Amino acid sequence: MSVNIQMEFAVEMSCEACSDSITKVLKEKSVKVLDIDLDKQMVLVETNKPFQNIQETIESTGKRAALMGLGSSVGGKHLGAAVAEISGTKVRGVVRMLQLDEQNCLFEGTLDGLSPGEHGLNIHEFGDLSNGCVNCGEHYNPHGRQHGGRNKSERHVGDLGNISAEKNGRSVFRFVDDQVKVWDIIGRSMVVHEKADDLGQGQYDSSKQHGNSGQGLACGIVARSAGLMQNVKRVCACDGIVLWDERNVPAAGVERSQFMQKL
Template identity: 55%
Template sequence: MDSKRPSKLEFAVQMTSESCADAVRAALEGKSGVTSVTVDVRREEVLVESALTIAEVQALIESTGRRAVLKGMGGSEPANLGAAVAMLSGAGSIQGVVRFLQLSEKHCLIDGTIDGLEPGCHGLHVHTLGDLTQDCKSCGEHYNPFGKQHGGPGDSERHVGDLGNIVAGPDGRASFRLEDDQLKVWDVIGRSLVVDGGEDDLGRGTHPLSKQTGNSGERLAFGIIARSAGLFQNPKQICACDGVTLWEERDRPIAGKGRSKETPAANL
């Protein structure tokens, strides 16, 4: 399910001169998976059309020594069809960000990076409820509006929320870029995204839970899927929800403890 369809990524990048812009262009142009690059020094803005993951493009930009923050994303369609994001946290040090982009009426892009996982395969699913009052226990079952059996992403018989497996490397990081033809951004906003402890058998196993959940073990990390900015829809330099500025957030956890500017004492 790795997608080759390019998406457009809008980054804020700390730049002060044309030499900065030249360095950013040199880091991106000609790289496999990068289609086009536009740099605006005055706006401190870099627009990249690419089939790479967000993390890969960000790493290329930051290889120049300049910080980069994703501000928005879009597809090739003239209109923004919808974008969403889930900030994940959970057991131990697990944290991550997964973004959803509706590339077309039929294709949804899922791009994410999750850290702190055990190396190996982990099931990834959209769950029906965006209720985290009991952590992932209150998220409900897999999103399954058509009452089908559990399956894999490429199967016709599957839950809409069945996104298969992501793979964490030896460092505990799973970075992925998937495309799905059943998931729609407008249907999953307000629901939750959950990462499981084990591998999803995609409904092909012999365990009684195979056709229900993929027998992928306990739920490890979770987050509510919220609407996010499309291209050129995010002019803010500070996050109103936690007071973290555009550049400060690069030094803070992407989710969970330590994200807010408030001290622990102020939260009591």
């Protein structure tokens, strides 16, 4: 299902030539530019492409960009958005979710460090990352159903099927799901597994529970995310990290403190 959404980016612009070059490269990629505000350093687009692709397109002009919010192109009130910062020993990435309407939720993400091929992706019941992905619990399954594929009626709500990684270890994916609701999964975890999920079609009994996709390689807590024009932050009040530098800094905890001490 191809669906357009609106994306708001904060972009480090300082002149009209900056905004003109960004408008040009986006239009060359068939991305609809809704607004560029030089004073607010904001770019608003409408597209059916993953956010990572749009960010990379903007940054091809030499200007740093950061996604600030997502919104449905259908209009009406904002129904919710979420983000999961996925991390493991080797795997890193981001998955974003946007509730398009009362029924459908958009997922799009970019993960790096995977082995080539398919990997199971699931929402698990607990947001406990105290021991890697071990304490995330079972698949989120509020209706007590058997495990299945994303497009099956008999499935856990948390069954998101498989994502595919290229030879370089990167997986870029985008799909719409009619079972997940953003408001139900905040605080739970998203886990990418070491092997392909058999979608409940395997020969072992465990197929009907977790799809035989192996251990969790990387995981992240599903956190509430901003909608369009809901996030005006440019500098972190706690330690002064500029918005465009955030991607290179640990999100919190000891690792962030250690990073700050090196500056």
